[in-house]
Amino acid sequence: MTKPFNIGMIGYGFMGRAHTNAYKRVGDFFPELEYRPVLKAACARSAESVQAFADQWGYESIETDWRKLLERDDIDAVDICVPNNLHKEISLAAIDAGKIILCEKPLAMDTAEGEEMCAAVEKSGLANMVWYNYRRVPAVSLAKKLIDEGKLGRIFHYRANFLQDWTISEDLPQGGAGLWRLDAAAAGSGVTGDLLAHCIDTAIWLNGGITDVSAMTETFIKERVHSDTGEKQSVSIDDACSFLCHFDNGSLGLFESTRYARGHKALYTLEINGEHASIAWDLHDLHRLSYFDHRDEGALRGWRSIHVSDGDHPYMDHWWVPGLQIGYEHSFVHQVADFLAGYEKGEAVSPTFRDALETQKVCDAVLDSARERKWTDVG
Numbered sequence: 001m002t003k004p005f006n007i008g009m010i011g012y013g014f015m016g017r018a019h020t021n022a023y024k025r026v027g028d029f030f031p032e033l034e035y036r037p038v039l040k041a042a043c044a045r046s047a048e049s050v051q052a053f054a055d056q057w058g059y060e061s062i063e064t065d066w067r068k069l070l071e072r073d074d075i076d077a078v079d080i081c082v083p084n085n086l087h088k089e090i091s092l093a094a095i096d097a098g099k100i101i102l103c104e105k106p107l108a109m110d111t112a113e114g115e116e117m118c119a120a121v122e123k124s125g126l127a128n129m130v131w132y133n134y135r136r137v138p139a140v141s142l143a144k145k146l147i148d149e150g151k152l153g154r155i156f157h158y159r160a161n162f163l164q165d166w167t168i169s170e171d172l173p174q175g176g177a178g179l180w181r182l183d184a185a186a187a188g189s190g191v192t193g194d195l196l197a198h199c200i201d202t203a204i205w206l207n208g209g210i211t212d213v214s215a216m217t218e219t220f221i222k223e224r225v226h227s228d229t230g231e232k233q234s235v236s237i238d239d240a241c242s243f244l245c246h247f248d249n250g251s252l253g254l255f256e257s258t259r260y261a262r263g264h265k266a267l268y269t270l271e272i273n274g275e276h277a278s279i280a281w282d283l284h285d286l287h288r289l290s291y292f293d294h295r296d297e298g299a300l301r302g303w304r305s306i307h308v309s310d311g312d313h314p315y316m317d318h319w320w321v322p323g324l325q326i327g328y329e330h331s332f333v334h335q336v337a338d339f340l341a342g343y344e345k346g347e348a349v350s351p352t353f354r355d356a357l358e359t360q361k362v363c364d365a366v367l368d369s370a371r372e373r374k375w376t377d378v379g
């Protein structure tokens, strides 16, 4: 007998769709789960838009005020898919209302907000999770397994990039649907919180904590029309950010992110170099993991490209037959599956608010370091 896990979705943008797709698919591909997501209600300010979203994706009802959603007894969990400046307020109210929270990344606008959210959710004992989905791309999960098994040996270098090119035009306004990411008042920061946060989350997961950072940021377009006012306003998000760091394990990190890398749409790459072996991964070829092992027989030594689609690869026994790959959206399905499996057992599933707070602290240290032009400890 399965049990319902009633979802109240707040927001209906790109992430609202990605998460909803995961809720819809997870029961079919992870039939062993006791709890099954039920799309109870979708919530957003515009009744017309949220009704259209609910009709298209199969939500049973709508709300236009998230406070009303939180009052409903038929909602077990809220999924927060709205701009970052609303994460804290909604989370704290949801905790008061006794709701489980699945929150879109980054956790908060800054560390101070994140700490408040973390303290409240931990005091409540409510299950919580933050949507850093890339950990659960099977090739990235395989990288984690190889590192944890010690295949790489001592780690020397961690390198990651997240490159995009969608904000190069000066005519692009800031604020409003999708473009709130360009408005510091709604987003908190630019590429640091939006893109590097993914790289940092994966890095901490794979390679451990980050101790200190030295960063530079740039805002290439200093003024943009704001969608709310129609007026030109200064832009204070970081359009690009690069940073160096030290990890707890003594390895060195090098990270770069920008929305001004013409030709790159969502190029998230990472490479880790260890004493015995190296691994590399690229979001544009997400089902492959590149692996080089120095211990291989000399004449045959070289980079191998592992097609992560076999039955013994992470998550893959839940999908098609060996050799047939899956994609971006499946990382979200895996995250829900793991969350529900943990929920069933009463176990926290990473990344929790606490894990996401670690990423937030690194993001804040990066922004502080760039502002002050000096090495900065992670708080």
Ligand code: SOE
Pocket: 014, 164, 194, 195, 198, 266
């Ligand atoms: C920005 O373009 C964005 O959609 C991020 O907000 C997502 O978190 C990232 O996964 C893809 O890019």
